[in-house]
Amino acid sequence: MSPTETKQEYQVIGKRPVRHDGVDKVTGRAVYGADVQLPGMLYGKVLRSPHAHARIKSIRTDKAMSLEGVKAVVTAADLPDPEGRTANLGELGDVPLRNLTRNVLASGKVLYQGHAIAAVAATNPHLAEEALDLIEVEYEVLPPVMDVLEAMKKDAPLLHEDLCTMELGKKSDHHSNIASHQTFRRGDVKAGFASADHILEHEYRSATVHQGYIEPHAATAVWSADGQVTLWCTTQGAFSMRAMVHQILGIPVSKLKVIPTEIGGGFGGKIPSYGEPVAALLARKSRRPVKVVMDRTEVFMGTGPTSASYVKLKMGVTRDGRIVAAEAMLAFEGGAYPGAIVGAGGLCLLAPYNIENLVIDMYDVVVNKPKTAAYRAPGAPNAEHATEALIDEFCELLKMDPLEFRLKNASKEGDVQANDVRFPRIGCIETIEAARASDHYRSKLNGPNRGRGVAAGYWMNAGLTSSVMARLNADGTVTLNEGSTDIGGSRTSIAMQLAESFGIRAEDVSPSVVDTDSVGYTEVTGGSRVTFATGYAAYEAGQALRRQVVEQAAKLWKVEPERVLFEGGVLRDLDDAAKKIGLPELAETLAHRGVDIGARITVTPQKVGGVFGVHIADVEVDPGTGKVTILRYTVVQDVGKAIHPSYVEGQMQGGAVQGIGWALNEEYVYNQEGKMLNASFLDYRMPTSLDLPMIETIIVEVPNPGHPYGVRGVGEVPIVPPLATVANAIAHAVSVRLYEVPMSPPRVVKAMLAKK
Amino acid sequence: MPDKARVRATINGEPADFLCEPRQSLLEVLREELKLTGTKEGCNNGNCGACNVLLNGLLVNSCLVLAVEADGAKVETIEGVMGPQGLHPLQTAFLENAALQCGICTPGFIVAAKALLERKPKATEAEIRHWCAGNLCRCTGYDKIVRAVLDAETRMGEGQ
Numbered sequence: 001m002s003p004t005e006t007k008q009e010y011q012v013i014g015k016r017p018v019r020h021d022g023v024d025k026v027t028g029r030a031v032y033g034a035d036v037q038l039p040g041m042l043y044g045k046v047l048r049s050p051h052a053h054a055r056i057k058s059i060r061t062d063k064a065m066s067l068e069g070v071k072a073v074v075t076a077a078d079l080p081d082p083e084g085r086t087a088n089l090g091e092l093g094d095v096p097l098r099n100l101t102r103n104v105l106a107s108g109k110v111l112y113q114g115h116a117i118a119a120v121a122a123t124n125p126h127l128a129e130e131a132l133d134l135i136e137v138e139y140e141v142l143p144p145v146m147d148v149l150e151a152m153k154k155d156a157p158l159l160h161e162d163l164c165t166m167e168l169g170k171k172s173d174h175h176s177n178i179a180s181h182q183t184f185r186r187g188d189v190k191a192g193f194a195s196a197d198h199i200l201e202h203e204y205r206s207a208t209v210h211q212g213y214i215e216p217h218a219a220t221a222v223w224s225a226d227g228q229v230t231l232w233c234t235t236q237g238a239f240s241m242r243a244m245v246h247q248i249l250g251i252p253v254s255k256l257k258v259i260p261t262e263i264g265g266g267f268g269g270k271i272p273s274y275g276e277p278v279a280a281l282l283a284r285k286s287r288r289p290v291k292v293v294m295d296r297t298e299v300f301m302g303t304g305p306t307s308a309s310y311v312k313l314k315m316g317v318t319r320d321g322r323i324v325a326a327e328a329m330l331a332f333e334g335g336a337y338p339g340a341i342v343g344a345g346g347l348c349l350l351a352p353y354n355i356e357n358l359v360i361d362m363y364d365v366v367v368n369k370p371k372t373a374a375y376r377a378p379g380a381p382n383a384e385h386a387t388e389a390l391i392d393e394f395c396e397l398l399k400m401d402p403l404e405f406r407l408k409n410a411s412k413e414g415d416v417q418a419n420d421v422r423f424p425r426i427g428c429i430e431t432i433e434a435a436r437a438s439d440h441y442r443s444k445l446n447g448p449n450r451g452r453g454v455a456a457g458y459w460m461n462a463g464l465t466s467s468v469m470a471r472l473n474a475d476g477t478v479t480l481n482e483g484s485t486d487i488g489g490s491r492t493s494i495a496m497q498l499a500e501s502f503g504i505r506a507e508d509v510s511p512s513v514v515d516t517d518s519v520g521y522t523e524v525t526g527g528s529r530v531t532f533a534t535g536y537a538a539y540e541a542g543q544a545l546r547r548q549v550v551e552q553a554a555k556l557w558k559v560e561p562e563r564v565l566f567e568g569g570v571l572r573d574l575d576d577a578a579k580k581i582g583l584p585e586l587a588e589t590l591a592h593r594g595v596d597i598g599a600r601i602t603v604t605p606q607k608v609g610g611v612f613g614v615h616i617a618d619v620e621v622d623p624g625t626g627k628v629t630i631l632r633y634t635v636v637q638d639v640g641k642a643i644h645p646s647y648v649e650g651q652m653q654g655g656a657v658q659g660i661g662w663a664l665n666e667e668y669v670y671n672q673e674g675k676m677l678n679a680s681f682l683d684y685r686m687p688t689s690l691d692l693p694m695i696e697t698i699i700v701e702v703p704n705p706g707h708p709y710g711v712r713g714v715g716e717v718p719i720v721p722p723l724a725t726v727a728n729a730i731a732h733a734v735s736v737r738l739y740e741v742p743m744s745p746p747r748v749v750k751a752m753l754a755k756k
Numbered sequence: 757m758p759d760k761a762r763v764r765a766t767i768n769g770e771p772a773d774f775l776c777e778p779r780q781s782l783l784e785v786l787r788e789e790l791k792l793t794g795t796k797e798g799c800n801n802g803n804c805g806a807c808n809v810l811l812n813g814l815l816v817n818s819c820l821v822l823a824v825e826a827d828g829a830k831v832e833t834i835e836g837v838m839g840p841q842g843l844h845p846l847q848t849a850f851l852e853n854a855a856l857q858c859g860i861c862t863p864g865f866i867v868a869a870k871a872l873l874e875r876k877p878k879a880t881e882a883e884i885r886h887w888c889a890g891n892l893c894r895c896t897g898y899d900k901i902v903r904a905v906l907d908a909e910t911r912m913g914e915g916q
Contacts, residue, residue: 018851025859026847028794028834032860035793125788126779212894214798214806215860264796264860265894296799488857488895646854650896654857657897681803681892689898690889694881 033218033234044292045128049110052144052674072285076107111336114301144368144674179338192325192357196316207667215264221279237524268374300679304373307332345379351458377716388455388724427638427702435614451733457720461713462527466534467520474591476584483522501542528713544599607706615721626748640712659722768836794834805891834863855904857895
């Protein structure tokens with residue numbers, strides 16, 4: 001019996017209740033970052049560099065300060081000197097504090113167009129903008145380096161004169177834009193290739209793309225005369241934001257309260273701090289509340305997109321379709337500061353397949369673009385694009401069904417990953433099999449210029465620390481405070497796990513995302529970890545509440561707790577049918593007696609379940625314009641256990657569509673001077689409803705043994721397969737292979753013309 | 757600072773009388789002066805639809821309308837969509853079809869879809885996709901949004 005058949009009976013899990021925060025969000029009442037309004041509030045605006053690379057020779061702010069209505073101007077001189085200090089970001093690791101501080105307000109040099117230099121607080125936003133024009137900055141413009149391979153060259157202009165490559169974990173004395181080089185190595189690659197019947201090698205490129213959340217960054221700060229700082233912001237992690245701001249501003253963590261607002265999308269891009277410390281500085285200087293909201297151009301130019309990348313991949317395959325060797329080089333742009341998430345890319349690159357001989361070299365390279373941030377399965381789409389597209393060429397060569405090829409090489413429990421860690425129970429095979437059995441895959445696709453593509457993808461997911469606090473109300477419902485900011489309905493998936501565990505209805509849990517003073521430490525909403533880890537904490541809280549109400553009923557009846565059963569909302573004495581009490585009645589009794597039933601839980605679950613997805617796309621290519629139309633699209637994914645299937649499907653659909661945008665249209669277009677030419681939603685072309693069909697979903701459930709309900713994170717992996725899925729579909733539609741994304745109409749036409 | 761102009765409009769059925777600078781957009785005045793923050797700013801240049809409102813019954817991006825242009829006009833925002841009977845069928849359909857994830861685009865989508873259904877109560881999937889192409893959503897992939905609008909048509913047809 002496969003694990004997908006071991007169905008447990010649940011009362012709450014697997015149902016589709018209306019989300020708890022839904023009414024506020026469909027009526028306009030929910031408060032997002034920019035919606036914060038405080039008495040006496042000023043508006044902050046940020047001056048940004050017009051140059052991609054320049055030395056700042058001087059900054060003069062006196063004219064701006066003298067404009068009527070301007071209450072404060074700040075520059076990097078207002079920030080504590082970060083030199084030589086390390087910022088500890090908890091589970092996210094240590095980074096030089098300078099890299100955080102200088103990205104918030106530049107000092108010495110500007111490293112990308114849009115790099116923040118100064119900020120103004122004024123009584124209205126227009127005045128603040130006028131004041132920015134009065135700030136005089138003298139630059140010495142330097143040549144920019146805008147491409148990862150160019151930046152790696154020996155004679156490339158250096159962004160950071162003192163940056164030396166971390167070579168395989170050791171600091172070298174090699175001054176370079178290459179921040180680090182790491183390697184995964186396993187088996188004997190030379191022998192592996194020698195045993196191959198076919199060897200193919202290609203270079204794959206992907207452009208800089210942005211997360212594209214619809215809500216711009218927004219931060220509002222109050223700095224009280226007693227030094228207490230309160231910060232409202234739209235962030236993926238209130239606690240990590242507190243940690244960053246406390247270190248950047250050099251104020252005690254106890255003096256800083258972060259109140260996360262509703263968050264209008266993040267996808268990884270709302271983990272870093274940008275305007276938050278700036279708003280706080282402006283509030284300190286002006287002694288007034290200050291709100292700093294970015295406009296869309298600032299979001300494109302001043303916040304972290306994901307890495308543009310170069311991947312060179314060579315694979316060797318036997319004539320019966322076994323992958324016997326792989327050799328890869330991944331070079332990812334970190335943007336202006338080190339930190340490209342290339343290690344994750346390297347780890348995911350070949351993960352769906354069990355390959356004995358491999359070597360993967362990974363480079364983190366700085367260029368004159370915004371400091372990159374995480375973007376949904378960061379590193380994996382760029383990397384796995386190469387693997388999945390190259391496999392498609394092998395399948396064509398061997399005349400083999402692409403899913404059969406993948407099944408033949410599929411990873412399973414116990415197989416060793418590139419980092420020498422063995423896979424726990426995974427659902428790679430089950431996912432490929434479900435794709436093969438799908439209506440979409442079994443259907444015929446006819447017509448000229450049409451083609452079908454498939455690709456797989458893997459993402460490892462994260463665990464990390466999460467906290468909840470639950471309290472039984474006098475009416476038998478539960479108030480649940482949690483630390484994970486809710487980007488996509490996770491309040492409900494967490495509340496459902498508490499409800500299931502405690503034994504009440506989902507509707508009887510009232511979940512709230514609370515501030516950093518009101519719940520235990522909780523890591524960022526990222527790594528697809530919230531339903532897994534915060535849900536785990538909610539499960540534990542439910543168990544704790546259950547124990548407590550059973551104990552209290554036993555006390556009431558003066559019997560042993562073992563005799564008390566809590567089921568269907570009623571507590572009964574197993575040995576005395578006359579003794580029973582509904583949870584609401586018990587709760588009311590306890591409230592009157594002053595008995596507090598509650599739980600405070602912090603967990604750091606270790607057994608994270610990685611996930612696989614397989615996507616199927618049918619496309620039609622317009623041979624005249626190169627425009628690619630998605631005719632049909634199916635997402636097949638292992639989810640462990642779907643807590644709220646609608647929101648699981650939503651993650652699968654939304655991730656796939658972001659991937660389709662990445663595959664077909666999205667990219668930062670730069671000119672020779674390193675200036676972005678398309679920093680608006682008109683020109684940075686994200687998919688609209690008109691560009692897409694319905695996105696079909698097939699949920700595969702291979703429970704994660706590391707979670708009480710079998711949950712695996714579901715949010716990120718759906719963005720991984722689309723790049724190659726669409727590329728492979730285009731190849732089959734018009735017999736042209738593109739090795740660079742986006743496969744925008746001009747690139748498709750060019751490739752088709754070159755073929756002729 | 758430029759002189760402020762007086763504007764008298766009807767917003768969500770209530771008379772509104774406010775002062776604004778000529779350079780202020782309707783979006784800015786709704787949000788910052790009148791505190792109607794349900795209307796969202798995603799791009800401030802007419803490309804995302806998060807700020808959709810109805811101006812004399814016409815669907816507009818309120819970021820592209822000057823507040824002074826609202827003088828004498830009827831404005832309907834997301835805050836006015838819910839009637840005295842409770843949620844609008846579109847709001848119920850969005851909730852029950854899980855048509856929102858982060859929710860920032862939701863007010864704009866609901867206002868836009870309402871304008872569509874007032875014109876075409878039986879809009880097809882293709883018509884919904886075409887009409888809503890001015891509203892960007894980055895979370896859902898639009899599938900559940902389109903389904904919610906279709907579901908709302910059914911609910912409204914049944915007189916709910």
